[in-house]
Amino acid sequence: MKRWNYLWIVALLLCGVATANAQTNPQLSINETAATSADLLKATREYKSNSEDLLKLQEDEIKKAKQKLEQLRQLVADGLVARNELAAAEDSVAALQATLEATRKKIGDAEHMIAEIQSEDIRKTQMVAQAGLVNKARSLVRPTVLRYNGAANWSIANLGGIQNFFSSTFGRSLPTSAVGQSATHNGLGWDHRNSVDVGLHPDSVEGRTLISFLQTQGIPFLAFRGAIPGVSTGAHIHIGRPSQRLS
Numbered sequence: 514m515k516r517w518n519y520l521w522i523v524a525l526l527l528c529g530v531a532t533a534n535a536q537t538n539p540q541l542s543i544n545e546t547a548a549t550s551a552d553l554l555k556a557t558r559e560y561k562s563n564s565e566d567l568l569k570l571q572e573d574e575i576k577k578a579k580q581k582l583e584q585l586r587q588l589v590a591d592g593l594v595a596r597n598e599l600a601a602a603e604d605s606v607a608a609l610q611a612t613l614e615a616t617r618k619k620i621g622d623a624e625h626m627i628a629e630i631q632s633e634d635i636r637k638t639q640m641v642a643q644a645g646l647v648n649k650a651r652s653l654v655r656p657t658v659l660r661y662n663g664a665a666n667w668s669i670a671n672l673g674g675i676q677n678f679f680s681s682t683f684g685r686s687l688p689t690s691a692v693g694q695s696a697t698h699n700g701l702g703w704d705h706r707n708s709v710d711v712g713l714h715p716d717s718v719e720g721r722t723l724i725s726f727l728q729t730q731g732i733p734f735l736a737f738r739g740a741i742p743g744v745s746t747g748a749h750i751h752i753g754r755p756s757q758r759l760s
């Protein structure tokens with residue numbers, strides 16, 4: 514909405530300058546369809562620059578008119594020229610002065626608009642930067658999922674071999690949190706019938722040892738470093754193929 518307001522203001526300002534300044538800027542116009550803020554900024558700067566050029570011409574013109582007026586005053590004082598000639602010349606200077614003030618106002622308006630377009634651009638840039646930071650923060654906290662597509666023909670019936678390896682290595686049983694389908698998996702809507710979840714963080718010594726064992730055996734797994742909404746309730750190692758949605 515704001516952009517269209519700018520556009521209309523630019524269009525109106527340019528129409529104004531086109532009539533006021535036809536001989537100096539015959540080509541001054543705006544392509545309304547290409548109204549990006551960069552285009553608006555460029556058009557407004559051009560408008561301001563043209564107005565400033567016009568202002569210089571008008572200042573010269575008024576300076577000359579004032580000089581003539583002074584000469585005329587002298588001639589009237591000397592009784593060489595009729596007094597009513599003086600009034601006409603004074604009106605002319607006043608009219609030029611009014612035109613000059615109008616040009617100054619246009620320059621001021623253009624400056625104001627340039628500032629508004631720039632602050633709008635800065636606001637947008639900040640929003641984009643902020644969104645970037647949020648995304649970056651998200652990716653930092655997002656738990657990494659390690660995926661290993663083992664070639665072995667994995668079946669939940671092979672779980673015994675993994676349990677034996679783990680208990681013989683660490684002297685305790687494999688901390689499984691779900692063997693096959695569980696209430697949690699039903700709740701999340703995953704088919705977990707041929708998978709086993711192990712409650713180990715993939716970066717822990719036990720977790721890393723289990724992962725390297727699974728890799729040497731060609732057993733597929735997924736390792737979660739944390740919770741992923743709707744997928745994983747926390748850090749764990751999922752032994753088996755990635756779960757399919759329960760249909």
Ligand SMILES: [Zn+2]
Nearest residue numbers: 708709710751
């Ligand atoms: Zn699982």
